Amino acid sequence: MATLSDVARRAGVSPATASRVINGSSKPVTDELRERVLAAVAELQYVPNAHAQLLARSHRSAVGVIVHDVSDPYFAEITRGLQRVATDQGRLLMICNSYRDPDRELEYVELLRGHQVAALILAGSGYHDDTFTRQLNEKLAAYEATGGRVAVIGRHEHSGDAVMPDNRAGGYLAGQELCELGHRAIGVVAGPRILTTTTDRLAGLRQALAEQGLDLPERRIRYAEFDRDGGAEATARLLDADPELTAIAALNDSMAIGALATLRARSLAVPQRVSVLGFDDMPIARDVTPALTTIRLPLVDMGVRAMSLVLGVEAPAPRVEVLPAELVRRDTAGPAPQAVQGTAGAAPSPRRGAAGS
Amino acid sequence: MATLSDVARRAGVSPATASRVINGSSKPVTDELRERVLAAVAELQYVPNAHAQLLARSHRSAVGVIVHDVSDPYFAEITRGLQRVATDQGRLLMICNSYRDPDRELEYVELLRGHQVAALILAGSGYHDDTFTRQLNEKLAAYEATGGRVAVIGRHEHSGDAVMPDNRAGGYLAGQELCELGHRAIGVVAGPRILTTTTDRLAGLRQALAEQGLDLPERRIRYAEFDRDGGAEATARLLDADPELTAIAALNDSMAIGALATLRARSLAVPQRVSVLGFDDMPIARDVTPALTTIRLPLVDMGVRAMSLVLGVEAPAPRVEVLPAELVRRDTAGPAPQAVQGTAGAAPSPRRGAAGS
DNA sequence: TACCGCAGAGAAAGCCCTTTCCCGCAGGGA
DNA sequence: TCCCTGCGGGAAAGGGCTTTCTCTGCGGTA
Numbered sequence: 090m091a092t093l094s095d096v097a098r099r100a101g102v103s104p105a106t107a108s109r110v111i112n113g114s115s116k117p118v119t120d121e122l123r124e125r126v127l128a129a130v131a132e133l134q135y136v137p138n139a140h141a142q143l144l145a146r147s148h149r150s151a152v153g154v155i156v157h158d159v160s161d162p163y164f165a166e167i168t169r170g171l172q173r174v175a176t177d178q179g180r181l182l183m184i185c186n187s188y189r190d191p192d193r194e195l196e197y198v199e200l201l202r203g204h205q206v207a208a209l210i211l212a213g214s215g216y217h218d219d220t221f222t223r224q225l226n227e228k229l230a231a232y233e234a235t236g237g238r239v240a241v242i243g244r245h246e247h248s249g250d251a252v253m254p255d256n257r258a259g260g261y262l263a264g265q266e267l268c269e270l271g272h273r274a275i276g277v278v279a280g281p282r283i284l285t286t287t288t289d290r291l292a293g294l295r296q297a298l299a300e301q302g303l304d305l306p307e308r309r310i311r312y313a314e315f316d317r318d319g320g321a322e323a324t325a326r327l328l329d330a331d332p333e334l335t336a337i338a339a340l341n342d343s344m345a346i347g348a349l350a351t352l353r354a355r356s357l358a359v360p361q362r363v364s365v366l367g368f369d370d371m372p373i374a375r376d377v378t379p380a381l382t383t384i385r386l387p388l389v390d391m392g393v394r395a396m397s398l399v400l401g402v403e404a405p406a407p408r409v410e411v412l413p414a415e416l417v418r419r420d421t422a423g424p425a426p427q428a429v430q431g432t433a434g435a436a437p438s439p440r441r442g443a444a445g446s
Numbered sequence: 447m448a449t450l451s452d453v454a455r456r457a458g459v460s461p462a463t464a465s466r467v468i469n470g471s472s473k474p475v476t477d478e479l480r481e482r483v484l485a486a487v488a489e490l491q492y493v494p495n496a497h498a499q500l501l502a503r504s505h506r507s508a509v510g511v512i513v514h515d516v517s518d519p520y521f522a523e524i525t526r527g528l529q530r531v532a533t534d535q536g537r538l539l540m541i542c543n544s545y546r547d548p549d550r551e552l553e554y555v556e557l558l559r560g561h562q563v564a565a566l567i568l569a570g571s572g573y574h575d576d577t578f579t580r581q582l583n584e585k586l587a588a589y590e591a592t593g594g595r596v597a598v599i600g601r602h603e604h605s606g607d608a609v610m611p612d613n614r615a616g617g618y619l620a621g622q623e624l625c626e627l628g629h630r631a632i633g634v635v636a637g638p639r640i641l642t643t644t645t646d647r648l649a650g651l652r653q654a655l656a657e658q659g660l661d662l663p664e665r666r667i668r669y670a671e672f673d674r675d676g677g678a679e680a681t682a683r684l685l686d687a688d689p690e691l692t693a694i695a696a697l698n699d700s701m702a703i704g705a706l707a708t709l710r711a712r713s714l715a716v717p718q719r720v721s722v723l724g725f726d727d728m729p730i731a732r733d734v735t736p737a738l739t740t741i742r743l744p745l746v747d748m749g750v751r752a753m754s755l756v757l758g759v760e761a762p763a764p765r766v767e768v769l770p771a772e773l774v775r776r777d778t779a780g781p782a783p784q785a786v787q788g789t790a791g792a793a794p795s796p797r798r799g800a801a802g803s
Numbered sequence: 804t805a806c807c808g809c810a811g812a813g814a815a816a817g818c819c820c821t822t823t824c825c826c827g828c829a830g831g832g833a
Numbered sequence: 834t835c836c837c838t839g840c841g842g843g844a845a846a847g848g849g850c851t852t853t854c855t856c857t858g859c860g861g862t863a
Contacts, residue, residue, distance in 0.1 A: 090592045092848090092849060092850085093849065093850060093851095102812080102813085103812070105813060105851085105852080106811090106813075108850065108851060109852095116811085119810095119811070119812090134585075134591075136556050136559045137849085137850075138501070138560060138562065138849050138850070139561045140497040140498075140561070140562060140850090141497075141848070141851090143497040143850090144495070144497045144819065144820090145817085145849075145852080146852095147818075147851095159522075160516060199493050203494055204497070205496070205497060228491075231491035234491075235447045317729070317733065353735070373703075376703050376706070376707055376734060377733060377734055377735065378706075378710070379735075449820085450820060451819080459843090460842070460844075461820080462822080462843060462844080463841090463843075466821090466822095469821080473822095473841080474840075474841065475841075476841070476842090494820075495819055497818090497819080497820090498848095499819080499821080501821095501848050501850090502820040502822080502848060503821065503822090
C-alpha cells in the first residue's frame with residue numbers, strides 16, 4: 090500500500106504539504122504543488138490509512154450502535170432512523186448485533202469504546218439480570234466519564250438519556266381491544282421471560298384484563314423466542330393446553346406471524362374462530378393475510394430521537410422521551426365467537442379488506 | 447481515556463510489559479507483574495485504542511462487505527452466511543449499505559481499503575453502466591495489487607472470484623412453470639432495468655416462453671424498484687394496461703408480495719384468477735397467504751461460499767461458483783383459468799395448505 | 804537601504820500501540 | 834571459579850498520519 094510519504098516523495102514535496110492538499114486543510118498551498126500532489130495520489134492509487142488518520146486526529150466522529158439483530162425488521166426500522174440523522178451530520182455508524190447475548194453486548198461496548206466512538210446507542214430490550222445490569226452500567230459510566238455520550242432505546246438499565254416506547258401502554262391497548270371484542274379466553278404468546286420488553290408488555294396486558302375482571306394465569310402464557318418460529322411453537326403449545334382459546338395476543342409481530350401459520354395449519358379461521366394481535370407494526374404486518382391487527386410503535390422515530398439526543402447538546406439531567414403506542418386495526422382481530430358482549434361501549438368491528446397502513 | 451502508559455506507570459512496569467500482559471503475548475511475564483498490570487487495567491477501566499493497535503500490528507484481519515441493504519431479507523440471508531464463516535475464523539465484518547447507489551459503492555471500496563480490510567466482498571446485482579464498471583474494476587484491481595482479496599456475489603463486473611446464483615436458469619424455471627400451467631398472458635414485474643439481475647432473470651424467462659412459442663413484449667413488462675411498493679405499483683400498471691393477464695412473474699419476492707397486495711385490493715383471486723410467482727424464496731415467502739410459489743436461491747450458502755473463497759487459499763485462476771436456482775411450489779401459482787392446456791405433460795397442481803417449505 | 808511582516812513550505816513532535824532488540828542477572832556446567 | 838545460557842524485563846524503533854512550530858524568502862514601508 091502506498092503511504093503518504095510515497096505520495097510526497099513522488100510529488101517532490103513534504104508529507105506535511107501532501108497531507109494538507111489531500112485533506113483540504115485551511116493552510117494555503119500553491120496551485121502548482123497542489124496539482125503535483127493530486128497527480129501523485131492518482132498515479133499511486135493512494136488511499137489514506139484510516140487507522141493512522143483516526144489515531145492522529147483526536148477527533149472522534151463515528152457512533153456505535155448495539156442492537157439485537159439488524160436484519161430483524163424491528164431493529165431495521167430503528168436503524169433506519171439512526172442512519173438518517175447520522176448521515177445528515179456526516180457521521181459513520183458502527184452497528185453490532187448482540188443476538189440477545191448479554192455477554193456479547195458487554196464485549197461490544199468495550200470494542201466500540203476501543204474504536205473511539207463519539208457516542209454509543211443501545212437498542213433493544215433490557216434483561217432481568219442484576220449482575221449484567223450492574224456490569225453494563227459500570228462500563229457505560231466509565232465510557233461517559235471519558236466524554237462519551239450514551240443513549241438507550243427501550244431499556245431501563247441505564248440512568249442517562251433514553252427513548253422509551255410505551256410498551257406497557259401498548260400491552261394495555263392490546264388487552265383492552267381484545268376485551269372489548271368480547272374475548273375471555275385469551276392466550277399470550279410471549280418473548281423470553283428475561284427480557285424487560287416481554288414483562289412490560291405483559292404487565293400492560295394483564296392490567297387491561299384485570300380491569301375487566303379477567304385473570305391472566307401462567308398457563309395462558311407461553312414464553313418462546315421473539316421470532317416467527319417461537320411464535321408458531323408457543324401458539325401450538327397454547328392451543329394444546331387450552332383448545333377453547335378465542336384470542337391470541339402475540340408480544341411482537343414476528344411471533345404473531347408464527348401464530349397465524351400455526352392457526353392456518355390447524356384450520357382455525359382468523360379472526361372468525363381465533364383473533365390474533367401483534368405488536369410493533371413492522372412493515373410486513375399489512376401484507377400477511379389477513380392483515381395483522383397490531384400495536385404500532387414509531388420505530389423510525391425512535392431511532393431519530395435517540396441519535397438526536399446523543400449528537401445534540403449535552404443536558405444537565407438525563408432526558409427520557411416516552412413514545413406512545415397506538416392500536417392499528419386490521420383484519421386479524423374480530424368479535425369473540427358466541428361471545429357474551431360484557432363490556433359497555435360498541436365493540437369495534439374489524440375493517441376487512443383494508444390493506445393499507 | 448487512559449492509555450497503555452498510564453496503566454504501565456500505575457503498575458510500575460514498562461509499557462512493553464503491560465502490552466504483553468494485556469495481549470497474552472507468548473513472552474513470559476512473572477505472575478506478580480501480571481497481577482499488578484491486571485489490577486491497573488481494572489482500576490483505570492483501560493480499553494486499548496483499537497486504531498493504535500491496528501496501526502501497530504500490520505496484521506489485517508477485518509473483512510469488508512458491500513451490500514445494497516442489509517435489512518432487505520435477500521441480503522440479510524447472504525450476510526448470515528458471510529457472518530457464519532467470518533465468526534468461525536475470528537474475523538470482524540464491516541458491512542456497508544450502498545442502497546443501490548453506484549457512487550456510494552465506489553466510495554465504500556475506498557473507505558474499506560482505507561480501513562485496511564483483508565478482503566472485500568461485493569454482494570448484489572451489478573449495473574449496466576460501462577463507466578461505473580470500469581471505475582469499479584480499477585479500484586478493485588488497485589486493491590488486489592496490494593494483496594487484498596476480492597469476491598463478488600451475483601455480479602458480472604469483476605473478473606476475479608465470484609459466486610453466481612443462476613438467475614437466468616431461475617427465470618427459465620419460472621417461465622416454464624407458468625407455461626406448463628397453461629398461462630399465455632403473462633406479465634412481468636421487474637426490478638430496475640439497469641440491474642444485471644433484472645436482465646438475467648428476464649432473459650431466462652423470455653427464453654422459456656420463446657420455447658413455447660410465446661412472445662414477451664415490452665408492454666407486458668414493468669420496471670420498478672425492487673421492493674414491495676415497487677411490485678404493487680408495477681402490478682397495478684400491468685393490470686391497467688392488460689386486464690386479461692392470468693399470471694404475474696415478479697422478479698423478486700418483495701415485489702411479489704406487493705403484487706399480492708394489489709391483486710387483493712382489486713379482488714382478483716390468487717391463484718384462481720391470477721397466478722403469482724416470486725423469486726429468491728426469502729423467509730417470509732411461506733408466511734404470506736396464499737404462500738408464495740417462488741424460485742429459491744441458496745442465499746445463506748452463497749454467503750458462506752463467498753467468504754470461504756476470500757479467506758481460503760488464493761487460486762491461480764479466478765473461481766466462479768454457480769449456484770442453482772430451484773422452483774418451490776406453494777400456493778400462488780395454479781392452472782390458467784379457461785386455459786387451453788397446450789403443452790405436453792401433466793400440469794402440476796398447486797399444493798394448497800402446505801405452509802412449509 | 805534597512806527592517807518588518809507574512810505567505811508558503813518543511814521539520815519534527817506527537818497520537819497509542821506492538822515488537823524487536825538488547826541488557827542484566829541467576830543458575831548450571833566445565 | 835568462570836563462562837555460557839536463558840529467562841524476564843525495559844528501551845526504543847517503528848506504524849502512517851496530522852499539526853504545530855520553525856524557517857526561508859519575498860514584498861512593502863520608513
